[in-house]
Amino acid sequence: MTPVALSDKHKDFFERVYDVVRLIPKGRVTTYGAVARCLGAAGSARMVGWAMSASHSQKFPVPAHRVVNRNGMLTGKMHFENPGAMQELLEREGVAVKDDKVQDFKDLFWDPQSNISW
DNA sequence: CACATGACTGACT
């Protein structure tokens, strides 16, 4: 894994979210709550999702498809340019998705709090 | 300023 140079707390909430999401290993997924908690915004999972909505405006691509709700369901698939793209991207990375839900979610779950050292 | 909405979560029934 790559050491994270996110020690800068001067970054905005959005940027922090994007950084964390981009750090999600390929073939892994995480939840909005986990990311929010990792950023110290526990309880504000909605803000993470909100940030994801703006992720499309980011200069660098954000693997938003690796972020799902705590149920492992692709709740944000409809927000992609094309519905189904999210599932396709996940499956392409080796993540089995069925009925808009990540299979073996518990196994594929990637906890930023346990992998990132601030 | 008040109310409704949303890529969420946890507790309760």
Place this chain on the structure above:
DNA sequence: AAGTCAGCCATGT
């Protein structure tokens, strides 16, 4: 186990 309710915070009307 599945459905419902309330808390959460920013945005839009």
